[in-house]
Amino acid sequence: MKLSGLFLGLFLLCADRRSSGMFHPKPSCRYPPSQWCRSLRIAIECKVQKQCMELTVVRSVRSVPPVSVTLYYDSLCPASRVFISQQLFPTWVMLQDIMTVTLVPYGNTKDLPTTNSPFVCQHGEPECTTNMIEACIIHLTGHVAFQIIHCMESAADVLHAAQPCVQLYAPAVSWSSVDSCLKGDLGHQLMRANAALTRALTPTHTHVPWVTFSGEYTEENEDRAMSSLFQLVCQLYQGVKPPVCTAATVKLNRGFC
Template sequence: MIVVLLVALITITASAEAKSLNVTVYYESLCPDSKKFITTQLYPSYELISDYLNVEFIPFGNAKVANNSDGTLNFTCQHGPKECHGNEVQACAISVDVQNSMEFVNCAMASSDPSDDNLLEQCAELDGISWDSIEDCMTNGLAEKLFVQNGARTGEAKISYVPTIVFNGVFNDTLQDSGEHHFLSTACQLLDKQPKICASVN
């Protein structure tokens, strides 16, 4: 009986992995193209096929990390200090509650200012994420560590554009273009086992 159960569990796990599409999104909080992609392509698609997607957010984009002479770190972002702050808050929210990160990131990016703490706190409350935990992350040094880690991940990916969308760990120019502008149909084409909704978009 134990052997049968183990085989069943392995089969279920393998099936779950086979039907899932891994999506990594490299973006920055104040980038208009990032905002547009997440709120008009990724999130609406996720609502339809969330059981088939594993989405990872890397909020960094075209930012840079430099070492100061006193040993501290200096962050610069394409759209200024406010964007660095927005990137850090989103990184902290993802770290605090990865299960609700999609909801939080979408809420933040749909807001009038994804770097405004008042609006971001509202998003956290709406999505059931502890704002106190996010604030702790922002003040205890974790936010900086996450920023550096996301910078390293972005550097490894060698992105030249944001948002960059990577499917199943491999960047592809054609999938980047189609994924950014037609995410649902692109995801459906990449899924081995397609949900019913895909029949209407393929």
């Protein structure tokens, strides 16, 4: 939400309270909503100091960058599929306000100099095709790409799930555009870009899934991510923790029947 939207919400809140008799600003409050929180004096004069304090908290939370998680993976690698479906996606669903996810499908793929088969993949040609399809989907579908990739990776057949998953989460994107990307130059360009990102990793990746946080890899963070990515993201976030983070550590009272 932009700052102007916050002021609009503040204005509507005060207007609603005014109409219901709960809010009675002094006649001397001659300031427009955009200036209500400019100073403590104005906030007190317009009787919105509580709302301005809440707005200050929102500002401080939004000034903290989210936890940046990047996953380097192969689309048909069983370990990658488990991590996406059981760790990364559920964590993102719960913590998407404090984390971002970048997917780089390439993993252990190797470049070949021949033009007929430019890539060779650990799990065969189907994986090369699926890697490129997912790269195309990420490029073409934008903010819903993660939902589509999760839909594919959690399916029994990743490759054959691609088209129905695209139709489910991005109905405005035609499958023909994905197919054109796959069979044309765009798909190869996207894969070469993913190859460059993967080769630039420091240290050099030795397996997939390979996870970095804010561009950095450590074995400790990888071990923790594999066991409880949710708790790790909550801990790495430097801002005010969302309620779901603190709720995760609450111990429930034991009961018996």
